Amino acid sequence: MSVIDELSDVFKTVFDEESISINPETTSNDVEGWDSMSHVTLLMAVEDHFEIEFQPFEIANLKNVGALVALIEKKLAAKG
């Protein structure tokens, strides 16, 4: 399963919506319920799912899902 597929499952759980479809260009404006409040829970769920930890400076300027996927992949690679 690719990172974006796994991430898609996290989105579905966090936003309680099975029909959510994400791609690298997806932004918070494209997902119902993804606002600054739910963003915190989303990132915690991502950390928990992939067993990684984000630093505040890393997540401050995430523009879209593609940037989040890239960050997750970088973290996973560093974990080995």
Place this chain on the structure above:
Amino acid sequence: MNYNIGAVCTTVQCAEGRANKTALRLINPDFSRADYTFSDLEKESNRFANGLQSLGIQKGDIVFIFLPKQLEVFISFLGILKLRAVAGVLFSNFGREAAFERLLDASARVLITKSSLLKKLDAILPDLPKLEKIILTDIPEHQSENVLSYSQLMKASDDHYEVEPTEPESPALLHYTSGSTGKPKGVLHVHGAINHHLLTMDEVMQAEDEDIYWCTADQAWVTGVTYGIIGPWAKGLTQVHYTGNFGIREWFEILRREHVTIWYTAPTALRMLIQQEAQCEDLPQDFPDLKRVYSVGEPLNPEIISWVKRRMNKEIYDTWFQTETGGIMISNRPGIEVKPGSMGKPVSDIEPGIFSDKDVRLTAGEIGCLRIKKGWPSMFRQYRNMQQAYIDKFHGDFYDTGDLAKVDEDGYYWFFGRNDDVINTSGHLVGPFEVESCLLEMDGIVDVAVIGAPDEMLYEKIVAFVSLSPGLEWSRSFEVKCRIHVSNRLSPVAVPVEFYVTTAIPKNRSGKIMRRVLRARYLHQDEGDVSTMEE
């Protein structure tokens, strides 16, 4: 005078020569935009009023809107009011429990929403027997007798509608607000509130016909309705609304590109701007059209005041009101000296007072309960289905706000916090009871208490203390599950920021949670009198 809010915002504006003036400019996240004139609003809201009427909806019926910011929110809202039905708006990020409680309590007959949001409510619809019709904004044709297409309904409806004379005491708006105990309360306002909305647009906003006005509040909250729909349109102003999410680049761009002159926002949003500014380059440096900034929801801290002055070269004016007051009661504004940190002075016709718990009026400098002498036009008229709770809010001639404040020798008011357990987080009031009830639904949590604690970004953050089933260990995964549960059942706003595991929740002998004790422990302060505590 016809007090009908819907008519004042549209029909009256057209009659006064503003038919072709832009009333609403909707900005999308890609900065594409759509303009709607007062004539457009008039005709479309007439259609909606006719459409609702054709469904058998009449004066006094309650109609709810459950949508993100989009054109249909504004059109349907005005149409509901023209029909003299009662309009309520639900926050589109509400979870099913939060939406259910409100729709049930309101006995709503009609819900205007979209397919994806309706899906959230599927499981609860059978438990809403009074809900007769659902109008969906994103289906081309009616699905059934009860699930209707907004566009088909509009196409079949005439754009002429004669608004019946509307008395000032005619019910108009139903907002829900959280209390420290029990379920959210339905706060009812009347059409006559328009007089206070107009007064504050003149006296506080000091709006002029050519102003471009932007209120960032969501239409689900009292600010978004009163000062993001009614007030500005009742004054014939052009309003900007942005359908995207918060972002400094987008917000700054809108302020500049749309030539916004009056900007009404919230301290949490401003703190987020300050935080994001440090991480962004190439932001606009000046806002030549902006005249002034207003703030609501939480007290303004000095950092924000100085940032707005330095970064935007503008004054920022704090305003204070509540869902129950229906409009601004106390404010800073041009024409009176601003004392930084103060709430400002009462607006005309508003008489606040500071009282002790024993109903004794206090003198300047003494901190006590902030109360407002009853009788102002936008005063709420009831808590729906909670008559006693409504009566209890009044002490003699004064409405008790639940806030603690003082007045100084010069007549300026100063906020000191809440007199109850309601949590003000990022400008939203959250009742601890709602969050506790929600967390107790989680397998593994046997007891819980929720408090508000000071927070630099949110003003107050929600902190939860939980007792777990024997053998269960707290883990990050479990915390994520708790957060998701609260977010989806109630709202992302109600999610605790911090969780603490405790062996016992402090309660008094009648089983009531002693939140002040938890708050004291959290803040490492003295717990005070704990003689009645049974932990």
